[in-house]
Amino acid sequence: MSRFFRLFSVLFLGVVLLGCGGGEPDELVIYSGRSKALVDSLVSMYQEKADVPVRVKYGSDAQLLAALQEEGDQSPADVYWANTTGALGNAVNNDLLVELPDSVANTPARFVPSNQQWTPVTTRFRVLAYNSDQIDPEDLPESVRDLPKNRDLEGRVGWTPSYSSFQDFVTAMRVTQGADATRSWLQGMQNLNPNSYTSNTPMIRALAAGEIDVALTNHYYVLRLKHGGAEGEYEGDEEEEEEHEEEEEEQTRASAPVETYRFSEGDLGNLALVTGAGVLQTSDQSAAAQRFLQFLLSEQAQSFAANRVNEYPVVSGTEVPQYMVPVDSALGLSPEFELERLQEMDPTLDLLRDVGLL
């Protein structure tokens, strides 16, 4: 027994001692709700370029936000990087972020909140994805508000009531159309007997598998399904893209054909949403943190986001790949809406609980 016993004691002690090292003081610590899969190479790029040690803690927006709140003053984090305006707004409401200097806040061409506590990093759009074998886009409504009227969609709709971007969309509807209209829209949708997914990935797979025929989602999920999205090293090579498309062509038989439908110009169903980042109150090196935010807004990082993650830039002049709707047209389709109002999450959550979705 003792051999067994000793082996583990030694291992355990060793590990505990190893672990007690702690981090270096001049490290930039980022809490990233954005998935490692999407931003890892961007962080390495920065690390090489700026020659500073960067450490990232990945998690979900909500997990990290909860952790930040429980950590309080003792948080080791410098930057909070999130997927949604809702999460960033929540961080603002809980006094976690500091105001950014104009040098950072003036860089993006749009969507900067008036309190300047965070900066937008990329843009995404709400869309309706559909199975083009089963659905004729002519039959789809002009406005997302009329979607519940398409009774023939019963049992064929997918949505993500608990997912942040969907909730942002509901908040926008509540703010612009009022709570009652939103409630009846939600109830109308519920009458279509939709399939509820916890996130967009399983939903888009269900769409590709023919389980549902339309899905309320974000634009890049369709692109990622069709164009492979974040694969290979980023070069932005057109030829490579075409090759991938051909490959995909052969594989499409393994899944249903998925296309993107956009509602008419200015409709809420095309709403633009942003990802963003801010510097935390607890940061002991806000200058380094601000430099990182500047990097996220640089041509290099913005172009990376467009080509590899298929999200839209927030600075002017960055091109998006050809298979994406051009920046200006996409922005033109989205309704006028003050993104800051997405911070008013609580009434939305009450509404969702009220109709039994949460």
Next chain:
Amino acid sequence: MTVTRAVDILRTRWYVTVPVAFVLAGVLVPLGYLFVRALQADPQTLWDLVVRWRNLRLLGNTIGLAIGVLGVTTLIAFPLAWLTTRTDLPGRGVLTLLGVLPLAVPGYVMAYVLLATTGTYGTLAQTLGLVWPRLSGYSGALLALSLCTYPYLFLNLRTALLGVDPALEESARALGYSRWQVFWRVVLPQLRPGFLAGGLLVGLHVLGDFGVVSLMRFETFSYALYLQYAASYDRIYAACLALMLLALTVAVLFLEARLLRGLLLHRTGSGTARRSVPLQLRAGRWIGYAFGGGVALLSVGLPVGTVGYWMADRVASGLPWASLGSSLWASVSASVPAAGLAALLATPIAYLGVRYQSRWTQTIERVAYLGYATPPLAFALALIVFTLGVVPFGYQTLGLLVTAYALHFMAEAIGPIRSALYQAPPNLEEAARSLGRSPMGAFASVTFPLMRRGLLVSVAFVFLSAMKELPITFLLAPVGFETLALNTWSYAEEAMFGEAAPYALTIMFFSACFVGLLLIREQTATGQRTEAA
């Protein structure tokens, strides 16, 4: 009498007191945290959230799923355990290993695999032309969870079957029972602790699962709980739901304690038990192979094959070797010590519970299970608050992560050790004591070798769970510490299955190696015993 003896032991033997105190603290801290957070809720909103029809439906779903999974896992695990312990089936070792491996498959991977297999565009339809409706809801969750959790029952039952003294069966046969009667009246009752321990783990696993039920779109309590945390940035109402989930767990634990009461299964005669004579299967062999092979194909072959297929697409662009290496090291350096520590902590607790049966010692044992049932996210948040308040220098260190794993998964370690202890006769230890050994020495030289098999299974359980763990790792790991599981999840979450595949396969491969090593030790343990006899 036993209560005072137990208290005596706690007072005089530090190697019992320290682990017990540690475990109690490790479970009570999160519980206290949850209460503090829950009390911050606005009473009206809380009332609306707790008292509503939806919760009743969630309760029904949760219990229905748990019962279903228990049924299916029993149907899989029992015959498999019997085949690998009581028959002469060649290749039993391989079958055993295959019966453990599903524990290395993360639940959400299993769910994605099953989803990719079925449906109009699924693998089955593509390759064999079989169109099976795409799995979802109750049946999908039932299948995925059963395939992922039956090893808990299988290994516990195996340990129990191996520990049954064949002399008992032979006596029963000699006294006129038929083989069948011996099985029902002598063998089955002996398996009760093992069955309960395994069943408890399966049940608690189902109660706490989120990965599978969310992908299969089957709403249970933990599903609703997750939505509160993830969707609503809400720690407070989530805490309330977590407490409701814990209340359900307490009910299950009570039930188990009732069923365990008053068991006494060890040998009372002198000498060591022999190995039982294996049943000659002859033609039945093929039925055995068909069953074992079928289970292995579905629970191991299918996930490995599908994930391998996902990876095949990406192999051309090269595998991320460097990242695979560092995440493998991260996973192993946290999981191995955690497994050891959990077994170390679980031993005195199981020992107290079995040897000094009283309401008091059993409560300690049950409390350890509460740690397992506390939702991992809440558990991690509680440890953040506690560590920063009490030992801030320990925050986000590997030591903290290892401790958190060990405390959270200790319940998995208790069952097998407990089953082994039930079958280890206490009079041997008493004899060693009367021959002059210290209490610790007597335990080490007599009881420990008898419970080694249980210990090995415990270590395997905790290791495999820690390798897959997500929420605790996300929140408590040192910054920049990325395990295989974190990488798998991160890519799968973004639908990049090709990129996720190498990490998932590495988890499975190394888990297989580790468990294989443990099983070899089990074989030698058995071998030594046979020789000794």
